[in-house]
Structures are given as C-alpha cells and as structure tokens.
Amino acid sequence: MESGFKDVALPDGPLAFRVPAHWREGEESDGTRTFHDAGAATGVLRVKLFTFTSDQHVGAREAGRQLAVMDRVPGQRLEQLPSGAALRTHHERTESGGERAVMHTWLLARADPPHRLRLAVFSLSIPEAQAQSPGARRVLGDIDREVRAARLTAPVN
Secondary structure, X not given: OOOXXXXXXXXOOOEEEEEEOOOEEEEOOOOOEEEEOOOOOOXXXXXXXXXXXXXXXXXXXXXXXXHHHOOOOOOOEEEEOOOOOEEEEEEEEEXXXXXXXXXXXXXXXXXXXXXXXXXXXXXXXXXXXXXXXXXXXXXXXXXXXXXXXXXEOOOOO
C-alpha cells in the first residue's frame, strides 16, 4: 500500500478502491458511502455501487456501450480502461441550500458475465470557493487516479 492511502472495500459488493488514510468515513441513509478530510474544505467523496441483471448475455463490451447511451452531459469523457472497465467522467457546477459547488463524477462500469453489469458511481463535491485551491486540485488528482485503479470485479463465491 502506498503511504498515505488506505484500502476500502464495500461490504455490499465487489468494489475496492483507496482514499487518503486520514479521511473520515460515513454512510448516508441510502447506503452511499462518504469520505472526507475533516480538517480541510476539499470536498466530500460519495461512492455507490449498483448491479444490473439482464436475461440476455452481457458481454465484455457492454459496460462501454451502456455508458455511451446514457444522456449526454457537456464535457463528458468516455474511456476504456486497461482493466477492462469503462469510465465516464464529467464535472458540473451545482447549488444546494444556497451553497455552490463543483461536482466531479466518475461512472465506472464493468460487465460481470453472463448476466450482470456493475456500475460504481463516485462523486466529489468541492465548495466552489475552494475548487481551484492547491489542496482541492491535489485531492481531485488523487481521486481521479484511485477511481481509475479501482477494482470492480465479480464476487468470489
């Protein structure tokens, strides 16, 4: 393990990734896991895993196809990762309760043949006033790297 990061594995599914070791972890009422640095205004990372089942065969390229047919978002990027997963990223400005933020979103999808598709949604909400700070930019780069390295696999039975 690289110094300064800790491993996280979701108990309800086959997703493993890393976050900065000092980040606090929580859970929202819908099961979304949250991670943040209590000592800095560098945002909150939310992570939720979905599993979709189909009667039809789900092939290896289905993850990329499903991300491509979703409603388009300005500035989105779609990539096929070396791990075999597909990644869709974008960011947008949001406002909630009078507070403005920049929301960075990563949709990480992978086929789980023969009949399942897994989708991990990572979102990092950074207060707009802090979005360009060196700390927030460093966190954004770290999270982007860790999402790309996340392991989204079939569960071991």
